[in-house]
Amino acid sequence: MSQEQGKDDRHHALMARKKSVVDEKIAAAQEERGVLVINTGNGKGKSSAAFGVVARALGHGMKVAVIQFVKGRSDTGEEGFYRRVAEMFPGSISWHVSGEGFTWETQDSARDAAAARAAWVIACGYLANPEIGLVVFDEFTYALKYGWLDVAPVLAALAARPRLQHVIITGRGAPEALIDAADTVTDMTLVKHAFKAGVKAMPGLEW
């Protein structure tokens, strides 16, 4: 056996020990229930991770609802794609877009608040429907941050949802109370962004 091979084998033995600890944790993790996921932070991937899980859920035959709380633009690839999926598999996915953009773009906080509250009424319908396996509240944290919605009734509606329903909430600056209530929280941390190197927001990648 070469020295390199010996080192490789020791590394594998270490990995196997680590794996057995993970296996024990997996054996212990047996509860089956809906999971509340939050994707927050200043980096990329908060919304796209949610849209990837939409593909995953549809692949398992689950019904999905997406509510976008801030309409950045009307021609996103994800919306176009999933609307075509909805045409091919009627009832598989429902897609709702609310509002006109971020409040510092619209300069009309009363209209933004009204749009967010209307979207929340739609959201509550899905949170009350056990046939919906996954609900995505995209860019939802802004509705809380700007006070368009109160946190307490949101937490109550999330807590009362069907037992096996997953919810993914995206957006920067998720409030502490929402993080406390969540099961899985990821902070998408910006390391670097092509934008800073002068690259345009590219279709198919950024929107």
Add this chain to the structure above:
Amino acid sequence: MSQEQGKDDRHHALMARKKSVVDEKIAAAQEERGVLVINTGNGKGKSSAAFGVVARALGHGMKVAVIQFVKGRSDTGEEGFYRRVAEMFPGSISWHVSGEGFTWETQDSARDAAAARAAWVIACGYLANPEIGLVVFDEFTYALKYGWLDVAPVLAALAARPRLQHVIITGRGAPEALIDAADTVTDMTLVKHAFKAGVKAMPGLEW
């Protein structure tokens, strides 16, 4: 005007100023080219963010290739879903799965290395094809970490790819040289995970 409204308006004025700085940066970011994205870190969302961008790219009519460098399981929702999409829209997406699992599961590093090298040959075919708008190398960092592939030829192939082609690489522990070469890097940072609260890996959410 109420005190609350005055505070709200000052907040909006501040947001508008911030927005104008962002607008200037957007005006300056005019280069159109393919972007090399890395999703790394110990949190959730690295692969699912890539699969969400796949939906986005398909929505813009781009052709997509996905190469999974580590086969965790054979029944993932994302693979099932996108294989059905490929049937409905022939030529839109190609999906390849390599290997048998992580090396500490297979206990056979020679076989894992051979599988990774075979997958890399497939990957190079897509990196040479300007018709492919987006290529995803899922769980690719492990192939570098375990030395199944050398970093230098990988960087060379990435650098020589078609000018408008986007590449997304996912996996924990992306090596420094890959991060240096990338345009956009996000560290998916674990804040908390349902797994630790005893919840099973749920179909449609985790796989």
